[in-house]
Amino acid sequence: MKKITIIGTGYVGLVSGAGLSDFGNNVCCSDINKEKIELLNKGVIPIYEPSLYELVNRNVKSKRLIFSDNVKDSIQSAEVIFIAVGTPEGKTGNADITTVLQVAELIGKNLNNYKVICTKSTVPVGTGKKIIDVINKYNQNNIEFDYCSNPEFLREGKAVSDFLHPDRVVLGVASKKAYDYMKVVYRTLYINKTPLIQTTIETAEMIKYAANAFLALKISYINEVANLCDEIGADINIVTEALGSDGRISPKFLNPGPGFGGSCFPKDTKALIRIAKKHNLDMYTVDAAIKANENQKIRMLNKLEKLLKGNFNKKKIGILGLAFKQETDDVRESSAIYMISGLIKRGANIKAYDPIANDSMKKLIPGIDYKLNWESAVEDCDAVVIMTEWNEFRGIDLSKLKELMCSPIILDTRNILNIIELKRLDFTFDNVGRK
Ligand code: UDX
Numbered sequence: 385m386k387k388i389t390i391i392g393t394g395y396v397g398l399v400s401g402a403g404l405s406d407f408g409n410n411v412c413c414s415d416i417n418k419e420k421i422e423l424l425n426k427g428v429i430p431i432y433e434p435s436l437y438e439l440v441n442r443n444v445k446s447k448r449l450i451f452s453d454n455v456k457d458s459i460q461s462a463e464v465i466f467i468a469v470g471t472p473e474g475k476t477g478n479a480d481i482t483t484v485l486q487v488a489e490l491i492g493k494n495l496n497n498y499k500v501i502c503t504k505s506t507v508p509v510g511t512g513k514k515i516i517d518v519i520n521k522y523n524q525n526n527i528e529f530d531y532c533s534n535p536e537f538l539r540e541g542k543a544v545s546d547f548l549h550p551d552r553v554v555l556g557v558a559s560k561k562a563y564d565y566m567k568v569v570y571r572t573l574y575i576n577k578t579p580l581i582q583t584t585i586e587t588a589e590m591i592k593y594a595a596n597a598f599l600a601l602k603i604s605y606i607n608e609v610a611n612l613c614d615e616i617g618a619d620i621n622i623v624t625e626a627l628g629s630d631g632r633i634s635p636k637f638l639n640p641g642p643g644f645g646g647s648c649f650p651k652d653t654k655a656l657i658r659i660a661k662k663h664n665l666d667m668y669t670v671d672a673a674i675k676a677n678e679n680q681k682i683r684m685l686n687k688l689e690k691l692l693k694g695n696f697n698k699k700k701i702g703i704l705g706l707a708f709k710q711e712t713d714d715v716r717e718s719s720a721i722y723m724i725s726g727l728i729k730r731g732a733n734i735k736a737y738d739p740i741a742n743d744s745m746k747k748l749i750p751g752i753d754y755k756l757n758w759e760s761a762v763e764d765c766d767a768v769v770i771m772t773e774w775n776e777f778r779g780i781d782l783s784k785l786k787e788l789m790c791s792p793i794i795l796d797t798r799n800i801l802n803i804i805e806l807k808r809l810d811f812t813f814d815n816v817g818r819k
Contacts, residue, residue: 385409386569389462391455391487393420395431395543396504396536397468402439403547404466405449407572412450414458424451432713432740435544459494464569466534467491467515468504477654479508488515492522495529500565502532506592506652508659512556512585530562533585535592540646541711552579556588593659596652597670602637603644604676610640610817611683620817621799640816642719642771642797643680645708650677650717681722684769687814688723688795689730692767696730700790702765704758705772705798706738706745713740715748719797720771724749737761739774763788773798782809 385408390401393415401413415421423430427444429437443449452458459465467487474480484505491501503515512533519529533556538546553570557563563582567574574580583591606627610620620640628635644650653670660667692699708718715721720736724745727734734752738745742754755761758777762768762785770777778800786792786809794806796815806813 385571386463386565387461388412388464388466388569389414389458390466390468390504391415391458391490392467392469392483392505393417393424393451394468394470395433395540396538397466398424398429398431398440399433399436399538399543399547400466400468400504400536402436402443402449403544404569405443406439406548407570408448409569410448411443412452412458412462414452414455416453416455418453421451421453433543434541434711439544439548455490456494459491460496462499464500464502464565465491466502466504471505471507473651473654476658478658479506479651479655481507481511481514484511485514485518488518489522492519493524495519495523495525495527498528498530500530500532500562502534502566504534504536506535506596506648507533507589508655509586509589509593510659512589530557530559530565531585532557532562532566533588534566535588537592537595540714541709550578552581554581554583554588554591556583556585558585593652593656596648597656597667597673599637600644600649600653600677601669601673603639603641603649604673604680606638607640607643607680607816608676611680613817614819617819618817623817639773640799641680641773642684642723642816643677645715645717645719645721647714647716650674681719684719684723684795684797685726688727688767688769691793691795691812691814696727696732699732699766700764701727701732701734702762702768702789703734703736704738704761704768704770704777705774706736707741707772707774710772710774713738713744715741715744718745718771720745721748723769723771724752728752735761735763735765738772739776741772759784759788765789766791767793767795769795770798770800773800777801782806782811786811 388404388409388411390397390413393413401411405411469483471479516531555566613620624638627633628638653674657667657670706715706720735755737755737758782805792811794813799815799818
């Protein structure tokens, strides 16, 4: 196994570091943020990710996982270094790789023996070359090193299982030595027949964007099919069941909803279009996926307006779900933001509840009434909107819901409620493709 340092203990770095230590490597997760490292050394996990606490704990106990704010030392003691810092969306829609290049400079300045430098962060195609150039610029003693692009495919809320049981590991390398090092790092997966895809650096960078953009496209496609089902009276659930049973399509990522959110799809689709533009190419399909996604958020607000006969003023609306999807407290680009902002603009009074994302949304939209349970969020409301597919909301007792509300109107943007029950209880309702 290898001595590994992960630079950046955010969502990708922490999960990857803990996962790599679980594979038997000795891992140091390092970060310049001293508070974060202090919390981690006290056993406090600063992000919500199911089963991450157990994974970290297990490996800290077996002394395969440590945390340090001394990035310099953790660079010098490593055989393999993973760059796992944030690459947020820049002003022009490009991914901002400033922090990645700062880390590359630090690595160049502290190279003391052969290492493989690996980028986990999602970076535009061609960034690998820039990272190598920066390291070389500061590599005073001309120490030998290799580079590897090893993109992550982690979903929030499922990141630990996605890391421990990936469909494939992509390794973009320019030397056999680098590949051999990475094969040792991922040996646990390799001996369990997880495909290791060895390719060039640029190809590995491209795979990440192509994967995310395709998944976003698939979601926008099924959302538009669902919208058409609304108009012709078809049932999207049966449509997706039939589509999904075709092996070429697969049943996954065919759930219609209020539009995709999160820190990846919105950012990566725009970044891919920017990369294409730089090479004088248009990506009409990805462009359409972004446009369809924006339209989906508008469509949800219009559906609610119709249910309330065009009048939002002073109406009491209960929003159930704030996170961009279930099993996360992350509200970045959540469709709930567009829904709530639109309702505020139209004079509605809003109560909101999310099992774990209340505090995250409060930072963005402080001025609404956040409740600690769904019952108080719906009490005395003129209408309720389900924005996130939490299992808690799937199990809501609809007769109790009706009693609590002052008018039985509900918009289920995740198609999680039983429409037979809704009809039986005389709800006025709408959803996405299940008229
Ligand atoms: C995504 C990719 O799945 C992951 O591989 C990549 O590494 C990071 O970006 P993430 O953004 O965490 O992961 O969540 P994901 O489960 O992909 O959902 C993204 C958005 O699409 C959410 O808003 C979700 O509600 C929405 N979605 C997903 C749908 O609307 N329908 C679906 O069928 C699936």
